[in-house]
Amino acid sequence: MEFEAVIGLEVHAQLATESKIFCACSTGFGAPPNENTCPVCTGMPGVLPVLNRKAVEFAIRTAVATSCRVQNRSVFARKNYFYPDLPKAYQISQYELPLAVSGHIDIERNGTTRRIGITRIHLEEDAGKLVHAGAFAGAQTSLADLNRCSVPLMEIVSEPDIRTPEEGGAYLRRLRDILVYLEVCDGNMEEGSFRCDANVSVRPRGQKEFGTKAELKNMNSFRNVEKALEHEIRRQIEVIEDGGAVVQETRLWDADAGVTVPMRGKEEAHDYRYFPDPDLLPLHIDEAWVEELRKTIPELPGEKIARLASRYGIPRYDAELLSSSRLLADFFEAAADAFGGNPKVTANECIQWKDAIVAGRMSPETIAHVVEDRETGTISATASKTLVEAAIGTGKPVRQIRDEKGLTQISDAGALEAIVDKVIAGNPKEVESYRAGKTGLLSFFVGQIMKETRGKANPRMVQEVLKAKLG
Amino acid sequence: MAGIPVHEWTLLDAARAVREREVSSRELTRALLERIDRMNPRINAYITILPEQAMRDAAARDEELAAGGARGPLHGVPVALKDIFCTKGIRTTCGSRILHDFDPPYDATVTGKIREAGAVLLGKQNMDEFAMGSSTETSWFGPARNPWAADRIPGGSSGGTAAAVAAGTCFAGVGTDTGGSIRQPASLCGVVGVKPTYGRVSRYGMIAFASSLDQGGPIARTVPDAAVVLGVIAGPDRRDSTSVDVPVPDYLAATGRSVKGMRVGLPREYFAGGLDASVRTAVEKALEALVSLGAEGVEISLPHTEYALSTYYIIGPAEASSNLARYDGVRYGYRSEGAKGLIEMMSRTRGEAFGAEVKRRIMIGTYALSAGYYEAYYGKAQKVRTLLRQDFQEAFAGVDVILTPTAPTPAFRIGEKVDDPLTMYLSDIYTIPCNLAGIPGISVPCGMSPDGLPIGAQLLGRHFDEEAILAAAAAIEREIPLPRVAPEEG
Numbered sequence: 001m002e003f004e005a006v007i008g009l010e011v012h013a014q015l016a017t018e019s020k021i022f023c024a025c026s027t028g029f030g031a032p033p034n035e036n037t038c039p040v041c042t043g044m045p046g047v048l049p050v051l052n053r054k055a056v057e058f059a060i061r062t063a064v065a066t067s068c069r070v071q072n073r074s075v076f077a078r079k080n081y082f083y084p085d086l087p088k089a090y091q092i093s094q095y096e097l098p099l100a101v102s103g104h105i106d107i108e109r110n111g112t113t114r115r116i117g118i119t120r121i122h123l124e125e126d127a128g129k130l131v132h133a134g135a136f137a138g139a140q141t142s143l144a145d146l147n148r149c150s151v152p153l154m155e156i157v158s159e160p161d162i163r164t165p166e167e168g169g170a171y172l173r174r175l176r177d178i179l180v181y182l183e184v185c186d187g188n189m190e191e192g193s194f195r196c197d198a199n200v201s202v203r204p205r206g207q208k209e210f211g212t213k214a215e216l217k218n219m220n221s222f223r224n225v226e227k228a229l230e231h232e233i234r235r236q237i238e239v240i241e242d243g244g245a246v247v248q249e250t251r252l253w254d255a256d257a258g259v260t261v262p263m264r265g266k267e268e269a270h271d272y273r274y275f276p277d278p279d280l281l282p283l284h285i286d287e288a289w290v291e292e293l294r295k296t297i298p299e300l301p302g303e304k305i306a307r308l309a310s311r312y313g314i315p316r317y318d319a320e321l322l323s324s325s326r327l328l329a330d331f332f333e334a335a336a337d338a339f340g341g342n343p344k345v346t347a348n349e350c351i352q353w354k355d356a357i358v359a360g361r362m363s364p365e366t367i368a369h370v371v372e373d374r375e376t377g378t379i380s381a382t383a384s385k386t387l388v389e390a391a392i393g394t395g396k397p398v399r400q401i402r403d404e405k406g407l408t409q410i411s412d413a414g415a416l417e418a419i420v421d422k423v424i425a426g427n428p429k430e431v432e433s434y435r436a437g438k439t440g441l442l443s444f445f446v447g448q449i450m451k452e453t454r455g456k457a458n459p460r461m462v463q464e465v466l467k468a469k470l471g
Numbered sequence: 472m473a474g475i476p477v478h479e480w481t482l483l484d485a486a487r488a489v490r491e492r493e494v495s496s497r498e499l500t501r502a503l504l505e506r507i508d509r510m511n512p513r514i515n516a517y518i519t520i521l522p523e524q525a526m527r528d529a530a531a532r533d534e535e536l537a538a539g540g541a542r543g544p545l546h547g548v549p550v551a552l553k554d555i556f557c558t559k560g561i562r563t564t565c566g567s568r569i570l571h572d573f574d575p576p577y578d579a580t581v582t583g584k585i586r587e588a589g590a591v592l593l594g595k596q597n598m599d600e601f602a603m604g605s606s607t608e609t610s611w612f613g614p615a616r617n618p619w620a621a622d623r624i625p626g627g628s629s630g631g632t633a634a635a636v637a638a639g640t641c642f643a644g645v646g647t648d649t650g651g652s653i654r655q656p657a658s659l660c661g662v663v664g665v666k667p668t669y670g671r672v673s674r675y676g677m678i679a680f681a682s683s684l685d686q687g688g689p690i691a692r693t694v695p696d697a698a699v700v701l702g703v704i705a706g707p708d709r710r711d712s713t714s715v716d717v718p719v720p721d722y723l724a725a726t727g728r729s730v731k732g733m734r735v736g737l738p739r740e741y742f743a744g745g746l747d748a749s750v751r752t753a754v755e756k757a758l759e760a761l762v763s764l765g766a767e768g769v770e771i772s773l774p775h776t777e778y779a780l781s782t783y784y785i786i787g788p789a790e791a792s793s794n795l796a797r798y799d800g801v802r803y804g805y806r807s808e809g810a811k812g813l814i815e816m817m818s819r820t821r822g823e824a825f826g827a828e829v830k831r832r833i834m835i836g837t838y839a840l841s842a843g844y845y846e847a848y849y850g851k852a853q854k855v856r857t858l859l860r861q862d863f864q865e866a867f868a869g870v871d872v873i874l875t876p877t878a879p880t881p882a883f884r885i886g887e888k889v890d891d892p893l894t895m896y897l898s899d900i901y902t903i904p905c906n907l908a909g910i911p912g913i914s915v916p917c918g919m920s921p922d923g924l925p926i927g928a929q930l931l932g933r934h935f936d937e938e939a940i941l942a943a944a945a946a947i948e949r950e951i952p953l954p955r956v957a958p959e960e961g
Contacts, residue, residue, distance in 0.1 A: 046674075046675065
C-alpha cells in the first residue's frame with residue numbers, strides 16, 4: 001500500500017519588540033537571571049497586564065503578509081496550569097478568537113507552486129526558564145529564571161496541507177524569511193526565537209480521512225524538522241504495515257539518535273480551563289489600522305525571487321539564494337544596477353561574499369567595480385578575489401586598492417605584442433619545437449610572459465597574441 | 472470644633488483644620504493612634520498598625536504645610552486601607568495565612584493616590600480572606616467586630632474598614648466591593664460606603680478576587696467625606712486596561728445638589744420576602760425623606776434579580792480560581808516545609824494556608840471552568856449577566872437612581888452563619904446585581920433597629936453617574952440625623 005503523510009506545523013515566533021507583551025521590561029537576551037523582571041511579569045499579587053501595542057502591530061503585519069484576515073475583535077484568554085516557570089499559574093494567550101485567521105503561504109518546489117494554508121495567528125506570552133539541580137556548579141535545587149516571562153510570542157498554525165518533509169522545510173524557511181523581511185522576528189531557530197512543533201499522520205494514498213496524529217517537539221533547526229518528519233512518517237507507516245495502530249501522543253525528536261521517542265513522564269490530559277482574561281479588554285483592530293500597516297509591508301521573498309529572476313535574467317536558484325536576506329537582495333540590485341554588465345556574474349559574487357555583505361562590511365560599488373574590471377579585462381579573476389578581500393571592512397574604494405597594489409592587468413594589445421616579441425626572440429629553440437608541433441610549449445611561453453610582466457598580463461590576451469605570433 | 476473629640480470630626484473638618492493650621496497632622500495622627508489602641512482590642516479592625524511610620528508621615532506633612540505646600544485634599548489627614556491594597560514595604564496580607572508575611576515590592580495605584588493627596592496611613596484593615604465573605608469571620612487574623620455591638624459581625628468583606636471608621640479610629644478608609652463588600656459592612660456599621668462604577672477606580676495593586684467585579688471605593692462617616700476620598704482615588708490608570716478614561720467630576724459639589732424632581736426607582740423584587748421589618752421601615756423613611764425634598768418614587772421591576780446570586784457564585788469563583796492560583800509557595804508568601812516534590816509542596820502550601828471559604832470558592836470556580844461544564848456554567852452565567860445589565864439599562868431609562876435596602880437584616884451575631892454558607896451568601900442579595908451590572912452604588916445610614924443596630928439604604932445609579940447617588944444619599948443623610956461614631960461600649 002502506498003502511504004501519504006499529512007503534516008501541519010505550529011510555529012512560535014518571538015517578536016522582536018523592545019519590551020515584553022504585558023509590561024515594560026526589556027526582552028533583551030542574555031541578561032543575568034531575573035534581571036528583566038518587574039511585579040507584573042513575576043505575577044505579584046494585584047498586578048495587571050497592559051498589552052504592548054507594538055506586539056499587536058507586528059502580528060497584524062505578519063497577518064497581512066500571509067494573506068490572513070485580521071479579526072476586528074479578538075480576545076485574550078487565560079490558560080490555567082501550575083508550573084514554577086509560570087508565576088501567575090496561567091498563560092495569557094488567545095484561544096477561541098485569535099487575532100487573524102485564514103491565510104496562506106505559497107512555496108515553489110521544482111517549478112510548481114504549492115499553497116500552504118494558515119489556520120490562525122495569535123499572540124501570547126512566553127513562560128520563564130527552569131535551571132535544574134546540577135546544571136551548574138553549586139546548583140542544588142531547581143531555580144527559576146523569569147527573564148523570559150511575558151516575552152511576546154506569535155503562534156502561526158498551518159493547515160494540514162503539507163505532504164512531505166521537504167515541503168515542510170520549504171514552508172518553514174519561507175515563513176522564517178517573511179518574518180525576518182518584516183523585521184518582526186530575528187528568525188533564530190538555535191536560540192529559540194523561531195520554534196516549530198509538528199503534527200504528523202499518515203494515510204493510504206487516496207483516503208480522505210486523516211490518520212491518528214502524533215505531535216513532534218524539540219526540533220531546533222530546519223534540517224532537524226525535516227529529519228524528524230522523515231523518521232516519524234517512516235515509523236508510522238511501519239507501525240501500520242506491522243498491523244498496529246498509531247497512538248495519539250507527543251514525541252520528542254532526539255537529534256543525536258535520529259529518532260522520535262514518546263515524551264517521558266506522565267501523559268496527563270491537561271484541562272487548561274480557558275476563559276477570557278477579565279483583566280484585558282477584547283482587542284479591537286479597525287480596518288484603518290490594518291490598511292496603514294499594509295503600506296509598511298516590504299516586497300516579500302516570493303515576489304522578490306520572481307522579480308530578480310525576470311528583471312536580471314538570473315537563474316531562479318540564484319534569485320532564491322539572493323532573496324534569503326533582504327539586505328543581500330538589495331545589495332545585489334544596487335551592484336547590478338551600478339554596472340550594466342552580466343548580472344549573473346554580479347549574482348555569483350554577491351552569493352560568494354554573502355557573509356561580509358550581510359554584516360554590512362562591503363559596499364555595492366566594490367562588487368560592481370570588480371565585476372566591471374574583470375569584464376573589461378582590467379583585472380584577473382585572482383586579482384578580483386584579492387581586491388574584494390582587501391576591501392572588506394575598510395570602506396576604501398576597490399579601484400584605489402587595485403591601483404595601489406598594482407593589480408591591473410596588461411590588456412593593451414600593443415604593449416603585450418612588444419613583450420611577446422621579446423620572449424619569442426629570446427627563446428629560438430622553443431619557438432622551433434613549437435612550430436614543429438610541440439604545441440604543449442604554449443604554457444612555457446605564457447609563463448615567460450607572466451614572469452616578464454610580473455603576473456600582470458591578461459592571460460587570455462597573452463594566449464591570443466602568442467598563438468598569432470607563433471602561427 | 473471646640474468640645475468635639477478629634478475622633479468624631481468629619482474628614483472634611485479635619486482636612487480644613489490641618490490646612491488652616493488649627494491643628495497639626497501630628498496631633499490628629501497621635502489622637503487617632505491612641506483611639507486605635509483603645510478600640511482595636513475590642514473590634515480587631517486592623518491587621519497592621521503603623522504608629523512610627525504614621526507619625527513620621529504626619530511630621531513630614533506638617534513640614535510641607537509650614538513650607539507653604541499642601542499636597543492635596545487629604546493633606547495631613549489620617550486614613551487607612553483595607554489590607555488588600557498593596558503598600559510598598561508594608562505587609563499586605565489580604566486576610567490570608569498564605570500572604571501572612573508578604574511585603575509588596577510596589578504600591579497599588581490607590582495607595583499612591585492617597586499618599587499624593589497628602590493622607591497619612593494609619594494601618595491596614597482586617598477583611599475576609601481574599602475578600603471572600605460577608606462577616607470578616609474568614610480572616611486568618613481573627614474576626615473583626617461591630618463597634619455597635621461587639622458580639623456581632625461588622626459585615627464583610629471590608630468589615631475591618633467599616634468597623635474602624637464607625638469606631639472613630641480613622642477619618643476614612645478605602646475598601647473593595649466585589650458583591651457588596653463595601654456597602655454591606657457600611658450598612659451594618661452605620662457608615663457610608665461607595666462602590667464606584669466598574670472602571671472608575673484603578674484595580675492595579677488591589678489584590679484580585681474576581682477581576683470583572685472588583686472595585687475599590689471609600690468608606691467614611693458622611694457622604695461628603697466619602698465624596699472627597701472618591702475624588703482622590705478615581706480616574707483612569709494606564710496600568711489598568713479596564714479603567715475608563717472618563718473625567719472625574721467634583722463629587723463633593725454633587726453632595727450639595729438638590730434632589731427636586733429626581734425620579735427614584737423602587738424595584739419590587741428588592742422589597743419581597745426575606746426582608747427584615749425594621750430594615751423595610753428604615754428604607755421607607757429614606758424614601759419619605761427624598762420625597763419630602765421633591766423627589767418622586769417610582770415602582771420598577773428588575774425581572775432577572777432572582778438569578779443574580781447564582782450568576783455571581785459562578786463568575787466570582789471562576790475568576791478567583793484563576794486569580795488565586797499564583798499562591799503556590801514558589802516565590803512569596805507561605806510555603807509548606809518538608810514536602811518531597813514540587814506538586815506536594817504546592818498542594819500542601821495551598822491546603823494549609825487557604826481557609827475553608829477560599830477553598831470552597833476555588834473548587835466551585837475550577838469546576839465551573841472545566842472542560843464539558845464551561846458552557847453550562849460560566850457561559851450561561853455570562854449570558855444572565857448581560858440580562859441583568861439590561862434590566863438596569865431599561866430601568867434607568869425611566870428613573871435617575873434606584874433605592875433599595877443594602878442588606879436584608881442588621882448585623883447578625885458572630886458565628887451565627889459561619890457554618891452555613893448559603894445563608895451567609897444571602898446577606899449580599901441586594902448588593903450583588905450592582906457589581907454584575909458594573910453600575911455605581913452607595914450605602915447610607917437611614918435608621919436603627921430596635922436593638923440599636925444601624926441600617927443602611929442603598930442607592931444605585933447609571934454608569935459613571937456617581938453624582939446622582941451621592942446627591943440622593945447626602946439628602947437622606949441631612950434629613951435623617953443619626954450618630955456616626957459608635958458608643959465606646961457597644
